[in-house]
Each structure stands twice: as structure tokens, then as C-alpha cells.
Amino acid sequence: MPVSRRTVLRLVEALPDPQVPAPRVVGVDEYATRKGPNYGTILVDVESRRPVDLLPDREASSFAAWLAKRPEIEVVCRDRAPFFAEGAAVRAPQAVQVADRWHLWHNLSEAAERCVADHRGYLRVLTPDPARPASEPDKVQDPTGSPWPTGHRFADRTRAKHATVHELLAAGLSRRAIGRQLHMTSRTVKLFADAATPEDLFHGRWQSRPSKLDAFEPCLDDRWNQGCTNA
Known part of the structure; x- marks a missing residue:
């Protein structure tokens, strides 16, 4: 049909919004506009995986007002944000609040990372290296006096x-x-590739003048070997 695109858009926009069935399980999360300064809330029907509404902010009152109009909601799937928990508790006390799968994995990975970081001193190899003689000292002094x-x-x-x-x-x-x-x-790759020997890379301030840490180097090495690697 010979019709302009503006007319087609105007006719499409004039159509009534489709009737979306009220969700039984609703997922709620925030989204950012303008690269972060402004935040809104998106509501998704978890069972059909379709968005059902957008809120202009991420306040507990806005989410609570949205829930108050939909008493048929049975499950609220949310992240750990306190405002979503507060809004659901106030206006949807009948709904069960659960964490979504992505945030469960995300929180688990963060907890595992913190646990490993707190206990990495215990993860050192406690058995001696069989390829290294037991009498070999930790450091072999270079007769040239090189700091490396x-x-x-x-x-x-x-x-x-x-x-x-x-x-x-x-x-x-x-x-x-x-x-x-x-x-x-x-x-960095160019530096290593252009160096004929590793010693060509050993240059800098340490060789030209002593460091303030020279007097404390034995203590620092002992603490590091004991597992204290937190600066």
C-alpha cells in the first residue's frame, strides 16, 4: 500500500496494548540508564520469560505499590538488594522470596574467592621438592654481586x-x-623477545642505588615464606 512510514508507526502506536496475564512468579531487578547515574526496575514473568513492566526508579515504595495491585503473585525472584526485599515484605507477605540462579552462583563465587584469599597462606606446598636437594639454600649468592x-x-x-x-x-x-x-x-612481549638473555632485563633503579627495603629484606622474605603475603 502506498503509505508513509510515519502513518504506519502512528497506526501501530494507536493499537491497544496486548492483555498480559498476571504473573504468578515475578522476577525483579534493577537496570541502569545513562551509564549508571539513573536506575530503574524491570519486572519479568519468570515462567514465560517475558518482561511485564518497568518502574522509573528502584525504590522499595515503587515496588511495593506495584505488588499491591497484584495479590495473585506467589513468588518473588530477586537479588540481594534490600529495597526489593523490603517492598515484597510490605505489600506481598503471601509471596515467597527466592534468589535467582545467576545471583546464587555470583554470591557463591564471591564467597569462595574471599575464602581462598583469606586462607591462601595454608595452600602452600609443605612437602619439599624432590628435584631440589634438601641442603640447597633458598638463595645462591651471585659472586658478581648482582641484586638479581x-x-x-x-x-x-x-x-x-x-x-x-x-x-x-x-x-x-x-x-x-x-x-x-x-x-x-x-x-612486554617485545621486551622479552628483544632480550637475548634474562640478564638484559635486569636493569633499573635497584642496580643504580640501594633501596630503602634492603635492610628489611631478610624479614620480608621470612614473612613471605611463612605464608604472610598480605601487604
Whole structure:
């Protein structure tokens, strides 16, 4: 039909809204507009997985007023936000409040991460390395007096990264692929790739002048080895 698009849009907008059945299980969560400064509330029919309404804010009073008009709601699926819990408790006392699956997994992962961080001192390997002689000291003093001796954790880590980068280069990988695999920036990969030996990377202020931490290094190493890694 020869009709303009504005006419079609006007006719579609004039149609009455479809009748949506009242939800029995409603999911509630917040959404952000303008990249965060303003928040609203979205209501979803969990059983049909269709949004049913939007509220202009995320206040408990607005959610409570919405629930007051729908006494048939039996379950409120929400996150841990206190305003949603308060609104449901005030205006929908007959509804059971549950946490949705995503927030359950999210809260579980956060709790597990905190637990591991609090107890990571107990996760150290307590058995000696069989490949390392028991009489070998923790640090082998470099006769050259280098501040990066063998056995120093920063020096050993740099040597290991240098060896890995050059092994991948020899295997035919590009520097960009190495950066993606080792989670390094292109500049870091270039530094390791251009260095012929790990010692070429041992430069900086530490070699030019002593550090204020030199006097405390034995104490810091002892505390680190004891499992105290919290600065």
C-alpha cells in the first residue's frame, strides 16, 4: 500500500496494548540508564520469560505499590538488594522470596574467592621438592654481586617468562599470539623477545642505588615464606 512510514508507526502506536496475564512468579531487578547515574526496575514473568513492566526508579515504595495491585503473585525472584526485599515484605507477605540462579552462583563465587584469599597462606606446598636437594639454600649468592641472584623470586620469574616467550617464538608463534596466550601486553612481549638473555632485563633503579627495603629484606622474605603475603 502506498503509505508513509510515519502513518504506519502512528497506526501501530494507536493499537491497544496486548492483555498480559498476571504473573504468578515475578522476577525483579534493577537496570541502569545513562551509564549508571539513573536506575530503574524491570519486572519479568519468570515462567514465560517475558518482561511485564518497568518502574522509573528502584525504590522499595515503587515496588511495593506495584505488588499491591497484584495479590495473585506467589513468588518473588530477586537479588540481594534490600529495597526489593523490603517492598515484597510490605505489600506481598503471601509471596515467597527466592534468589535467582545467576545471583546464587555470583554470591557463591564471591564467597569462595574471599575464602581462598583469606586462607591462601595454608595452600602452600609443605612437602619439599624432590628435584631440589634438601641442603640447597633458598638463595645462591651471585659472586658478581648482582641484586638479581639465582633463587630470588623476581629474578626466577623473569627468567621463566623469558624462556617461555623464546620457546613460543621458536615454535613459530607471532608476538601477538604470545601476548594473548601469556596475557601480556605487546610492549612486554617485545621486551622479552628483544632480550637475548634474562640478564638484559635486569636493569633499573635497584642496580643504580640501594633501596630503602634492603635492610628489611631478610624479614620480608621470612614473612613471605611463612605464608604472610598480605601487604
